[in-house]
Structure formats: structure tokens, C-alpha cells
Amino acid sequence: MASAVNATIAHRRHYDVIIVGAGIAGSLIAKGLGQQGWQVLVLEAGTGSLQTWEGHLHAIDTFRSAVAKTPNAAFPHNVAVPSPDVLDLTPTRSGFTTNGYFIQRGELPYSSDYLRAVGGSGMHWTGLCLRMHPDDFAVRTRYGYGRDWPIGYRDLEPYYVAAEREIGVSGDAQEQWELGIPSDPDYFYPMHKIPPSYIDEVCRGIDGRTVTDPVANEKFTLKVISTPQGRNSTPDPRYRHGAGYRPQGAVGLPKYGQRCVGNASCVPFCPAQAKWTPLRAQAQFSRSVTLATHCLVTRVIGGVNGRIKGVEYRTYEDPASAASQPYQAEADIVVATAHAIENARLLLASGLANVSGELGCNLMDHPTILTWALSPPGNGPIGPFRGPGTTSGWEAFRFGDARRTRAPFRIEIGNWGWGWATGAPMSNVGTALGVGGDQKGNIVPTAVFGARLRQTLGDQIGRQLQLQLAVEQPADHNNRVTIDNQYRDVMGNPRPILTYNLTDYVKDGLVAARCVASAIYDLLKAQEHTDHSPRDGVAPLGYFRYRDHDYAYKGAGHGAGTHVMGTNPKDSVVDSFQRCWDHPNLYAAGCGSLPSIGTSNPSLTMAALALRSAEQIHRDLVELHRPVQLRGGRETLSKVGNGE
Amino acid sequence: MENETDGVVLGDGEPPFQLPKTMPELRRYLQGALEIEHFTIPPYLTAMYTIRAGTNEVAYYTIRGIVVEEMLHMTLVANLLNAVGGRPRVAHPDFVRGYPTKLPYSALDEKIPLQHFSPDAMRTFLLIERPERVDGIPIQRIPGWTSIGQFYDFIRTGLLELVDRLGENTVFCGNSERQVGPEDFYNSGGEVLRVTDLRSALLALRVVIDQGEGLNGSIFDGDDQLFGEQRQVAHYFRFKEILAECAYDPHDTPHAPPTGPEIDVRWEDAYRIDPDASVADYARCSDTAVYKHAVAFNEAYAELLAYLDTAFNGTPRAVIFGVPAMLRLRDLAERLYRNPHPDPDKASQGYFASATFEIDQQQINHALDIVSPRIQVARLNTEEPVNFTGVALW
Ligand SMILES: Cc1cc2nc3c(=O)[nH]c(=O)nc-3n(C[C@H](O)[C@H](O)[C@H](O)COP(=O)(O)OP(=O)(O)OC[C@H]3O[C@@H](n4cnc5c(N)ncnc54)[C@H](O)[C@@H]3O)c2cc1C
Numbered sequence A: 001m002a003s004a005v006n007a008t009i010a011h012r013r014h015y016d017v018i019i020v021g022a023g024i025a026g027s028l029i030a031k032g033l034g035q036q037g038w039q040v041l042v043l044e045a046g047t048g049s050l051q052t053w054e055g056h057l058h059a060i061d062t063f064r065s066a067v068a069k070t071p072n073a074a075f076p077h078n079v080a081v082p083s084p085d086v087l088d089l090t091p092t093r094s095g096f097t098t099n100g101y102f103i104q105r106g107e108l109p110y111s112s113d114y115l116r117a118v119g120g121s122g123m124h125w126t127g128l129c130l131r132m133h134p135d136d137f138a139v140r141t142r143y144g145y146g147r148d149w150p151i152g153y154r155d156l157e158p159y160y161v162a163a164e165r166e167i168g169v170s171g172d173a174q175e176q177w178e179l180g181i182p183s184d185p186d187y188f189y190p191m192h193k194i195p196p197s198y199i200d201e202v203c204r205g206i207d208g209r210t211v212t213d214p215v216a217n218e219k220f221t222l223k224v225i226s227t228p229q230g231r232n233s234t235p236d237p238r239y240r241h242g243a244g245y246r247p248q249g250a251v252g253l254p255k256y257g258q259r260c261v262g263n264a265s266c267v268p269f270c271p272a273q274a275k276w277t278p279l280r281a282q283a284q285f286s287r288s289v290t291l292a293t294h295c296l297v298t299r300v301i302g303g304v305n306g307r308i309k310g311v312e313y314r315t316y317e318d319p320a321s322a323a324s325q326p327y328q329a330e331a332d333i334v335v336a337t338a339h340a341i342e343n344a345r346l347l348l349a350s351g352l353a354n355v356s357g358e359l360g361c362n363l364m365d366h367p368t369i370l371t372w373a374l375s376p377p378g379n380g381p382i383g384p385f386r387g388p389g390t391t392s393g394w395e396a397f398r399f400g401d402a403r404r405t406r407a408p409f410r411i412e413i414g415n416w417g418w419g420w421a422t423g424a425p426m427s428n429v430g431t432a433l434g435v436g437g438d439q440k441g442n443i444v445p446t447a448v449f450g451a452r453l454r455q456t457l458g459d460q461i462g463r464q465l466q467l468q469l470a471v472e473q474p475a476d477h478n479n480r481v482t483i484d485n486q487y488r489d490v491m492g493n494p495r496p497i498l499t500y501n502l503t504d505y506v507k508d509g510l511v512a513a514r515c516v517a518s519a520i521y522d523l524l525k526a527q528e529h530t531d532h533s534p535r536d537g538v539a540p541l542g543y544f545r546y547r548d549h550d551y552a553y554k555g556a557g558h559g560a561g562t563h564v565m566g567t568n569p570k571d572s573v574v575d576s577f578q579r580c581w582d583h584p585n586l587y588a589a590g591c592g593s594l595p596s597i598g599t600s601n602p603s604l605t606m607a608a609l610a611l612r613s614a615e616q617i618h619r620d621l622v623e624l625h626r627p628v629q630l631r632g633g634r635e636t637l638s639k640v641g642n643g644e
Numbered sequence B: 001m002e003n004e005t006d007g008v009v010l011g012d013g014e015p016p017f018q019l020p021k022t023m024p025e026l027r028r029y030l031q032g033a034l035e036i037e038h039f040t041i042p043p044y045l046t047a048m049y050t051i052r053a054g055t056n057e058v059a060y061y062t063i064r065g066i067v068v069e070e071m072l073h074m075t076l077v078a079n080l081l082n083a084v085g086g087r088p089r090v091a092h093p094d095f096v097r098g099y100p101t102k103l104p105y106s107a108l109d110e111k112i113p114l115q116h117f118s119p120d121a122m123r124t125f126l127l128i129e130r131p132e133r134v135d136g137i138p139i140q141r142i143p144g145w146t147s148i149g150q151f152y153d154f155i156r157t158g159l160l161e162l163v164d165r166l167g168e169n170t171v172f173c174g175n176s177e178r179q180v181g182p183e184d185f186y187n188s189g190g191e192v193l194r195v196t197d198l199r200s201a202l203l204a205l206r207v208v209i210d211q212g213e214g215l216n217g218s219i220f221d222g223d224d225q226l227f228g229e230q231r232q233v234a235h236y237f238r239f240k241e242i243l244a245e246c247a248y249d250p251h252d253t254p255h256a257p258p259t260g261p262e263i264d265v266r267w268e269d270a271y272r273i274d275p276d277a278s279v280a281d282y283a284r285c286s287d288t289a290v291y292k293h294a295v296a297f298n299e300a301y302a303e304l305l306a307y308l309d310t311a312f313n314g315t316p317r318a319v320i321f322g323v324p325a326m327l328r329l330r331d332l333a334e335r336l337y338r339n340p341h342p343d344p345d346k347a348s349q350g351y352f353a354s355a356t357f358e359i360d361q362q363q364i365n366h367a368l369d370i371v372s373p374r375i376q377v378a379r380l381n382t383e384e385p386v387n388f389t390g391v392a393l394w
């Protein structure tokens, strides 16, 4: 278990490695380097309350009482270290306004959030763990859009295996293989796939049918495929050639932690701790790793010859106030793992790593269009609001030549009814009760209560079907994070200024996705209720009009591409090991390094890269420290992370 | 190997205070052990269910964890019994002893009632889990059983002697396909292991004993050593923590009270219950709603036993049905305990309705009838995880 310390202890000390941010990437790198015996300091800006059982229970309570069940709804508000929130944005007659942590200057809103607390966005992530497809690594060469990777699928494959082990992914390798995502033919995930939901079974009813994508003018055959995920299911005894897998339990309370029981609140929070979070990696930190919370890194300090000396950080005691103290710590290697947008912000504020001029540019997400429908009444309820957010998807639209015409997309079959689209089930209750009255404030005559209310809700909610269609967004120089000293947070740090928009290529992907979803509802005989049009002159957030139709998209929380990797220091920020071209001992790790993100949720790929970087950092340190001195580690010089 | 005691519930017919000398005796002792492990569950569940929602969270999760471990113990003991060619018997009305009842394997006269979450309940639990030696002094050697640990010690010694005399293969003659494996029960404290030989048998016994009483002379169980899990305080000492409203510090010893951080315990946030409540009493009350809920609870409990019986007798993977069965019990309990006792006199004394854990033969038969088609639909014999889709659970 990591020793948590306060800032003064770390002050003015020299470490082998300083890691900025204890999210997914930072925690995995720290764990790997700690196992090698390196002295690692992890500086985490947020509070550490989630590390304890009391903090966990408190988060459950906070979530229960939150009016809007947003991804950050379970976590205490932190004035000193603010997090962006999806509620910061408000649609207006002329577009949108924002009043949170981000400044937004784009034509369209960047409507994703992240969390600054121990564990980072890895606390509220959904846990979907899809590998990228081999084609996704060379989109420029193959399909003429975005940016190519400096490495390919084969280079990353062993690290995918290692990341799936770290996270304990549940999945069906055979199904992924059939999608063209290669693995060793004997490969099994650590755990069996999460049992598909009843909704998945209903959707499986149209397997083998075809739908036409009118944008690419191509026919696709439907097949429901289960989604690999980082949540405990049944361990697969065939894993690692019969060695099996032992699932990790809860953090903070020994002997707790279950397999997924379908509580359906994974975002923001899994009460049963079946979902993987970075806290699990932190629980395995060796003694040479120190995790200091309440430590906001304000600047990375440059030294001579492009080398980095260390970092400057501020610590606060009270998350409700901005009072803070400055400190410094030094290290041989500094690794920024503060999240794509924060990494860019921090390095821009430090005036480092930007010889290419690409730092902060190429901000990506998976713009997601939601569509919703009611399943046919004759077939009874389909059981929404049970199980993890999604257990399966339609994958065919992610691949193939259609990518030359429009952005590819992945169709997530939602298990949580119209929750994301309309705020169901609470919105259904409000409407049925006639809450707020009619426009004049009079009682709504059609309002129902008692047995009628129960029946109405059961009928409406029980048939809710929602599809989330996430579209690939290629790297685009114009979508970017910048800073301006005029805009600062309470501690005086420049806030991220975002400029964001969708290209026609992405919009065409959204259009295709929208049409395909409608075709699917037809096949399911479901009655579609999707509506993205403006109401009373105000359009929904993320609204745009395109080719004479109304559309609206949401952010997927997949911020990426702000310090892209490449082969050339002139047009990329980091090399394939996520080492900054301009500074041999500075790494920027995380989704920010991804030059393209395909249609896979990015964190598994990010985790694989993090494990690969940990190996390289180890080699760098060995190089710096010849002869090697191991201090306090548990394991010998085996490869970090690469367990297979 | 068949004999009249095999597959028979012991109930009050405790084995004499001596080592098991023959295979049938060993099986009888193991059936007894199965009953002891289960014996604790209704009192622990009662304490847990009577905690008002959202209060006493530390205590709630402590008791919950212990209940899950008791279920693990039951499963391990069933594996042991199957390994030595026995037939664990769970679905039987006498398997659930009526409460209050004498503590099994104890020469002491204390009766164990069903009690709401309270200092008294914790004291009762301490009595149940009392280690063989605490405060450094071995409990006085009176003739007869004095602790559960001592009973297991006899089983262990008897088992070793039998292996010596008859050979390992003769003793471990059970069909290994009857063993419940770790796939469907894990990670809430220890894990299920298949028992096929002396080594695994001793390991299983060690888990059961250490988790209850602590690892020889310490406050900790042995899970960190056995399973590489986070170190945790054994049952006895966890109950002591709640009673003392104070956690153990890692440096504390069994001889002294805990000195760690305070635990927020609010004894008043519990539904007080009548330890003598019975469904017959409820039936006599003019408002029969509680009666119906209490019966529904007992029926659901009979179903849990029917699943376990099936799992322990040739369909090991049926153990997974224990999870939805427990969730159902929790939901039924929520509906039950929050009602005042239906007898106005009892209600005026501040009593609430409670589950009575009274199971009769008819309920057992009914439960066995309804669980068997469900288990068939779930197709448990595949390697795949159990998928409950399409299985009507209740
Ligand atoms: C609702 C939602 C659902 C998601 N679901 C999925 C999914 O299913 N699958 C998937 O692959 N991805 C998913 N994601 C994306 C995923 O959460 C992120 O890709 C991932 O968490 C990024 O990891 P990271 O380690 O780079 O950053 P983070 O996890 O955000 O961690 C960064 C850490 O750095 C700390 N930090 C920030 N600034 C500083 C500073 N200046 N000094 C010190 N510390 C600092 C933060 O407090 C935080 O702890 C989801 C995101 C959201 C919002």
C-alpha cells in the first residue's frame, strides 16, 4: 500500500521519478517503477478521501442525494483544485455559455469532463476496455484522414495483454478476434465476459439483418458483440494457459468487493467496487512509492540542456479555500500524467515541450449522438437500468472503406434507458406527476398518481431503449487547449481555454450513425423518440444543423491528443515512448499522446502505452544510474508490467 | 461406506466429546461442523438487518463481511465432507435450529437468541466466536466442548489419524466433481478451494479456524498469508471492536482492548425486536401483513438452503444462486423490519417485526421443488459463467 504523505515531507527532496497525477496512467507507471525499486513521488492535486472506506461510503451518499446524476456527482466539490463538470455548459439562443473551469471559444462546445481527485477520471469511468483495431494506427495512410501512429498494433499488443491483466478485464477474446483485432489464438481475458443484458438479447434478435448507411452508401450486417470491460465477473480458469486469474477486491475495506451485480451506477461510482479504479493499482504500490495528495503541480522546472530539474507544487489543506503553500521537489525524471487537457495546460504554463508548436493542439473526443426509442409494447418490458452502462454493441460501422467517406462510429447498446438523453427515470416521474404545472403554472389535468402513476411509469420506463453512437474524431490542429494569463483559477494557475469544433467528416459520421440507429429501431419494431430540434428557440447543447437536419452530440469524456506522439520532433510533442522530444527526462503520458483514437474508448490503449513507457523510464534510469542500485523494491529486474 | 448417519442432520444430537475414529464418525463431525457454521448466520443476519438504513455503516459492513465468511466456511466444510465421501445435508428443517437455543459444542448453558443490533448481541457473538485461548489463559478444561475451535481441532486430529491408519486415498474417496471451486464464490474474504487430499483439507480447515478466532495468538486472521489479501482482524476481534466502539491498532494484542481510532456506533439506530417472535404469534395478530412478510422471508430462506443443498450434492455451480437468494432476503428483510410489531402490546414496548428463521418440512419440500427447474434452465454444466437471463428467480 502506498504511504500517503503531506507536501512538506516531499519538499526539497530528490526522487528518481516524480509523477504528476494519480489517475489511471500515473498509478500504473508508479506501480511498475515502484516494483523495480525506484523512489517514486506521486503528486496528486485532488483530495484522497476516496482511498478510505468512509470516503467510499460518503461518495455513495453524495451520489444518492445528487439531483443530477452526472459523472462528477459523487465527488466532493474542490474549490482549490476545480474539475470541469458537464453542468458547466448551458445552451442559449445563440449557442452555449459556460461558467465552470474551462473557458470555451470554439464554435461548438467541448462537453466532456474529468475528475481531479485521487484516482482521477478513472474513478468515474465506465470501464469499457476495447483495444484499437490495427487499421486505427494508420488512418492517414489507409484512409486519408487524421494522423498516423509512430508504432503499430503489433508493437502494442504485448502491452494490451499486460494492461488487461492489470485492470482484470472481463471479455470474450473470440468475439474480438472475429472483429479483426488479433491476439494470440490461445488468448483468454482474465475473466469471462460480463453477462449480456436482456436488452442485448432483444437486440440479438435482429442479428444477421442488414442496414444501409446512406452516407457511405454501404450495407452492413448486424451482429451484437459483447464489450470487454474492467469490472469483475467470473475468473476464467483458462487465462494464462490455465494459470487462472484472482480478482482484486475492494480498496479500503478488506474482504469486500464483489463481482458486478448490476447496480447500474458505474458512472460515477460502483458501490460494490466491482469496477476497476486506479485505487487498486495504488493499493499495490511498493514501499518506494510515495503518494502525496492535495499537491497541485503548478510548474515543471526546466534546467540546463533541455533537462528537467523537478516540479513546483502548491499544497492546500481545505478544499473549500484557495489558501496554499508553494514547494519544490526534484527528480531524475518527471512524468506528467495529469489528463490530456491538464498535461497540455501544465506544460504550456511551464513554457516547455513546445518546439513543434503542436502542444495543446489536436484535442479529440468521441462526439456521441444519442438516439432513443420505446420497444414494442406487445413484447413486454426490456429491463433497462440494470447492469453496467452497456454490455454490448454493434461494431461493423467502425471498420472498412466507408471510413474514406465519413468518420467511423461504434454503436453502444445502452442499458440505462433514456437516462443520458432525457434524464430518465426522474424525468418520467416529473412529467407523469405534472411537476411544475403547465406553462401558466396551473395544475396539469393529465397528471397521474398512485396506482396509475406506477403503471404509467412501469410501462414507459420498462421499454426505454437508448443507443449511444460514438464517432471517431481525427486529430485536427485547430481543436486545441491554450492558456492566457487573464484567465486563472483561484490559486492563480491559468485555466484551460478550449477551441473545439467538428469537421464535416465527423458530422457525416454523426449523420450516418443517426440514420443507422433509425434503421435499427425499424428492424426492432421500436418507436423512435429521438429529438434534437430546438425548443422554444433554444437548441439542446451540442446542437448543429447540417444538411437540413437537426443534430446534437454529447462528449464521451475521452479527451485525447493534446501532446501527440510522432516520428518527427518538428510536428509532434512526444516520441513513441511518450518522452518529450525537447526534454530527454520529461514524459507526458496519457490519452494526450494518442495521434488517433479510432472508435475504441481510449483508456486501455493509454494504459498499454503507460506500461510501455514504464519500461522505457526504467531503462532511462538504469542508464542514468549505472551501476544499478535497487532500493526497497520487491521484484527483481523483470520487465515492468509486461507480465506475459 | 454408506451407513445410517450419512446425510443425516445432527440437530441437537451432538457427537460425544472424543476424537472421530471411523470414517462415518468423521463425516458425522463434519456434518456437525456444517451446522455450526450455519448456526451463526441467522443471529448475524438479524443484527445486520435491524440496523437502520444509512446508519452504523462500519458495523453493518463488518457483520456483512463476517456472514459472507461464514458462508465460505459452510462451503469449505461441505467440500471437506464431500472429499471424504459424505453427503452434506442442508435442506432440512432441523438444519436451522430454532432460536433461542443452546450454543452448539459448548458445555456452557447460554442460549443464543436472535437479537437486534445492540451491545448484548455483540456479547452473544463474542461468546459464539470465543477463541480457545484469549487473555492468554486457556479456557478452563471442563469435560465437553468449550469452543468451536476445539471442535475443529478434534476433526483435524481425527482426520490426521485416519489418514495415518487408512491411507490418504481411502480417506479422500469422494468424487472430485462434487467440489465447489473458486469460480462462483470469491473475494469477499478468502476463497473457496477444492478439497481432494490431505494438503487441501488442512488448508481448508486452517481458513475456517483462523478467520473465526484469529491466527494463533494474534488478532488477525490468516488471509494475508493464505490468499495474499489485506490483513484483517478475525471475527472475534471484529465484534470486540464494535462493542468497544473502537478499532484495533495494528500493534494491539489479543490480551488488551482495542486502542485504535474510534468507530461511530449508534446503538439507538436499530430496530428493536422481540427475541421470542414467531410466525405463530404474527398469525394471531389482527393485521396479517407482517405475518405474510415473515412467512415469505422464511420461504426465501428455505430456497437459499435448497440451492446450497443442490450445490453441495453434485451440482457445485448452483452455489452462484446463493447471490440472488441473499439479495432477495435483504429486500424482504427491508420490508419486514421497518414495521412495528403487529401485536399492539409489543409495539408499545418499542418492538419491530422481525424474521423468525422458522423453517418446516413443507417449506423445504416446496423450495426444493421450485429451485430445481431454475437450476436446470441455467445450464450449469458448461464452462461458461452462469447467465441468469431467462431464469425466473422468484
Ligand atoms: C463519464 C466518463 C466515462 C468514461 N468511460 C470510459 C470507458 O468506459 N473506457 C475508457 O477507456 N475511458 C473512459 N473514460 C475516459 C477515461 O476516464 C480517461 O481516459 C482516463 O481516466 C484518463 O486517465 P489519465 O490517467 O490520463 O487521467 P485522469 O484519470 O483524469 O487522472 C489525472 C490525475 O491527475 C491529477 N491532476 C490533474 N492536474 C494535476 C496537477 N496539476 N497536479 C497534480 N495532479 C494533477 C488529477 O487529479 C487526476 O487524479 C471515461 C470518461 C468519463 C468522463
Ligand code: SF4
Pocket (backbone or CB within 6 Å): A231, A259, A260, A261, A262, A263, A264, A265, A266, A267, A269, A270, A271, A272, A273, A274, A275, A387, A388, A389
Ligand atoms: S453495474 Fe453495478 S456492480 Fe456492476 S460495475 Fe456497475 S455499479 Fe458496479
